[in-house]
Amino acid sequence: xxxxxxxxxxxxxxxxxxxxGDEVPADGVPTGRVPAEDVRTGEIPADLTPHPADKIYADxxxxxxxxxxxxxxxxxxxxxxxxxxxxxxxxxxxAKAAEPDDVIRQPDDVEPDTAHDESGHARRVGPEGATRPxxxxxxxxxxxxxxxxxxxxxxxxxxxxxxxxxxxxAGWSEPLFYETTVDDLGDDVTRQALEEGVDAVLVxxxxxxxxxxxxxxxxxxxxxxxxxxxxxNLLARNLKLPLTEPAAMVQAVFDGDTLAMDVGxxxxxxxxxxxxxxxxxxxxxxxxxxxxxxNTNPQLKKTVGWVAYVDGAARxxxxxxxxxVVYELPGHxxxxxxxxxxxxANCGKLPAGLDLIPEASIADGALDIVIFQxxxxxxxxxxxxxxxxxxSFLRRFRAGRRVLSLRTKDSAxxxxxxxxxxxxxxxxxxxxxxxxxxxxALSVKTRVEASALLVVVPKGHTTDGL
Numbered sequence: 001x002x003x004x005x006x007x008x009x010x011x012x013x014x015x016x017x018x019x020x021g022d023e024v025p026a027d028g029v030p031t032g033r034v035p036a037e038d039v040r041t042g043e044i045p046a047d048l049t050p051h052p053a054d055k056i057y058a059d060x061x062x063x064x065x066x067x068x069x070x071x072x073x074x075x076x077x078x079x080x081x082x083x084x085x086x087x088x089x090x091x092x093x094x095a096k097a098a099e100p101d102d103v104i105r106q107p108d109d110v111e112p113d114t115a116h117d118e119s120g121h122a123r124r125v126g127p128e129g130a131t132r133p134x135x136x137x138x139x140x141x142x143x144x145x146x147x148x149x150x151x152x153x154x155x156x157x158x159x160x161x162x163x164x165x166x167x168x169x170a171g172w173s174e175p176l177f178y179e180t181t182v183d184d185l186g187d188d189v190t191r192q193a194l195e196e197g198v199d200a201v202l203v204x205x206x207x208x209x210x211x212x213x214x215x216x217x218x219x220x221x222x223x224x225x226x227x228x229x230x231x232x233n234l235l236a237r238n239l240k241l242p243l244t245e246p247a248a249m250v251q252a253v254f255d256g257d258t259l260a261m262d263v264g265x266x267x268x269x270x271x272x273x274x275x276x277x278x279x280x281x282x283x284x285x286x287x288x289x290x291x292x293x294x295n296t297n298p299q300l301k302k303t304v305g306w307v308a309y310v311d312g313a314a315r316x317x318x319x320x321x322x323x324x325v326v327y328e329l330p331g332h333x334x335x336x337x338x339x340x341x342x343x344x345a346n347c348g349k350l351p352a353g354l355d356l357i358p359e360a361s362i363a364d365g366a367l368d369i370v371i372f373q374x375x376x377x378x379x380x381x382x383x384x385x386x387x388x389x390x391x392s393f394l395r396r397f398r399a400g401r402r403v404l405s406l407r408t409k410d411s412a413x414x415x416x417x418x419x420x421x422x423x424x425x426x427x428x429x430x431x432x433x434x435x436x437x438x439x440x441a442l443s444v445k446t447r448v449e450a451s452a453l454l455v456v457v458p459k460g461h462t463t464d465g466l
Contacts, residue, residue, distance in 0.1 A: 044409075045332075045333070045335050047332050048332055048416040049416050049417050051359070051417050052358070052417075053358040053415045054409050054415055055359075056401055056404045056405060057404060057405070057407055057408055058405060058406055058407060059408040142171060142172055142173040143172050143173065143200070144173040144174075144175065144196070144198050144199055145163065145172060145175045145198060145199065145200045145201070145253055146176040146190075146196070146200075146201050147159070147163050147175055147176070147177050147201075147203075147204065148178045148180065148189055148190055148202070148203050148209070149177075149202075149203070149205055149209075149227075150180045150186075150204065150206060150209045150229070151180070153204065153205045153209070153229045154204045154205065159227070159246065160177055162246065162247055162250050163175050163177075163250055166254060170254035172199075172254065176193055176198060178190070178192070180205060180212075185208055185209060185211075185212035186203065186209045186212040186213040186216070187213065187216040188216075190203075190212075190213045190216035190217060194216070194217070194220055194222060198222065199222065199223075200222060200223045200225060200253045200456070201213065201217060201222060201225070202226075202250065203224060203225070203226055204229045204246070206229065206232055207232045207234050207235070207282065207434045207435045208435065210226055210236075210281065210434070211280060211282075211433060211436065214235075214453055215263075215278065215279035217453060218263045218449060218452045218453050219449065219452050222454065223253070223258050223454045223456050224454060224455050225252060225253045225256075225455075226239070226241060226249065226455065226456075227246045228241060228242070228246065232435060234282045234350070234351070234434065234435065235281050235434075237349055237351070238347035238348070238362065238466070239259075239362070239455065239457065239466060240461070240462070240466070241457065241461075242458070248458055249456070249458070252456050252457060252458045252459065252461075253456055255459055256457055256458050256459050256461070257456070257457050257458075257459060257461065258456055258457070259363070259454070259457055259463055259466065260452075260453070261281070261346075261362040261363050261451070261454075262362055262364070262365060262367075262450050262452065263279050263280075263453050264280045264281070264283075264284065264345075264346045264367055264420075264446060264449075265277055265280075265446065265447050265448070266278055266279075266284050266433060266445070266446045267446075268439075268441040268443075268444060269442050270439070270441060270442070271441075278438065279433075280346065280433040280434050281346055281347075281362075281434060281453070282345070282347045282434045282435070283343055283344065283346060283347060283356075283434070284345075284432060284433040284434070284446070285341055285342060285343040285344070285432055286342050286423070286429050286431045286441065286444055287340055287341035287342060287372075287430070288320050288341040288372070289341045289343065290430035290432035290437060290438075291320070293430075293432045294432075294437045322338040322339060322340055322373070323338065323339065323340075323427070324336065324337070324338055325337060325339055325342060325423050325424065325425050326423065326424050327342065327371075327421055327422065327423035327424075328422050328423070329416060329419075329420070329422075330418055330419045330420060332418070337371065339371055339372060340372045340374060341372045342369070342370070342371050342372070342421070342423060342444075343356075343369070343370040343371075343372075344369055344420070344421055344444075345357055345360060345367060346362055346368075347360055348360030354388060354392050355387075355391040355392045356370065356391065357370060357415070358395060363451065363466060365419075365448065365451070366418060367417070367446060367448050368416075368417050369415070369417065369418065370413060370414070370415055371413070371414040371416075372412070372413055374412040375412070379412045380412075382413070383413055386412065386413045390404055420445070420446040420448060421444075421445075421446050422443070422444070422445045422446070423443065423445075424443035424444075425441075425442060425443070428440035428441060428442050
């Protein structure tokens, strides 16, 4: 059965043919895309956007190549806007309309709308729609915050007291509190909070709770404060937030700063023909990484946190076999390769000091793509060397960077960067988003929404390198 979607079925046809060893049918390629004979399996596709993580190697991209890639991306992003018809010359100038005191008022020659006995003036209403008095001094209602928390991950009573106390001290209204459940990871109650008109949302829970709340808040313009809880805290780690001071993050809601970060979205095509789209704020993947998460003992994960993934790895690696994928990055050619896993990431750092994707940024308007394609045992050694040794250790020291500059990069791990990736497999494979399993999919299509989420950081918090 083909997965639903505009372009997924075509990639799926090609992956099916490729995975079966047959020739890829010419009619499996959408009109306007690369011809079937250009689908090829290579060590490292030469046409992919160069990634700054490879710059340090002897055969890595130079500064000029990376700068050119950024310019080409900017031109690609701006092209639809340039092609759109413009009517700006006919539009009023807001700056002139707001002169002389930067306030836009009702024109004097426009009569107020008094239909249906309306006075033409703004009024305050209650939840039932009845008019309520506006205070004579013109003060606005006090701002209000909402806390969404996982009661299993936090000390609920202490956290609620902290939020209530600091909100009152800051002159805010009494906060709203929402608990997550097995059926609602936090997205539904977050939407309820937004409908209540809250001015900020705090989230306390595991990485899954943070992901669900972020999904609901993407594009809302309402700041989100992450109160670190548990042992994972992937997004908090990548934002360099204080992991052991929950009160500091609560206080930041009232006097801190905000940072606009990107949000990734993944459309999954299931074997039964259905599709679903979910957000991720750290990273997602298909293949071995998702299988490791699916094979991790849930009780062990609750007890020791991310260390439990060692158990999942031990269960998954012995039976791990490469699988065929057909993939394409926007603006690039179609490729076919045997892989163990494909990651699409918004952040690059993992627990235990592992730097999976050096130079990754949560605010660059792009996703980092990592393709793991080791060949045999030695291939896995190259993966370990790249992630645990090169990225996470040698890059920290001048002498180590000098060593890397004398080496060439290998093909066991391929890095690229772009607006997303679209891929399809011959057989359904497990998928994970921000460390939670999301079932199996035949095709995956990712995209990024630039600066879609406002995250709260403490006052004066350094955002360099984020």
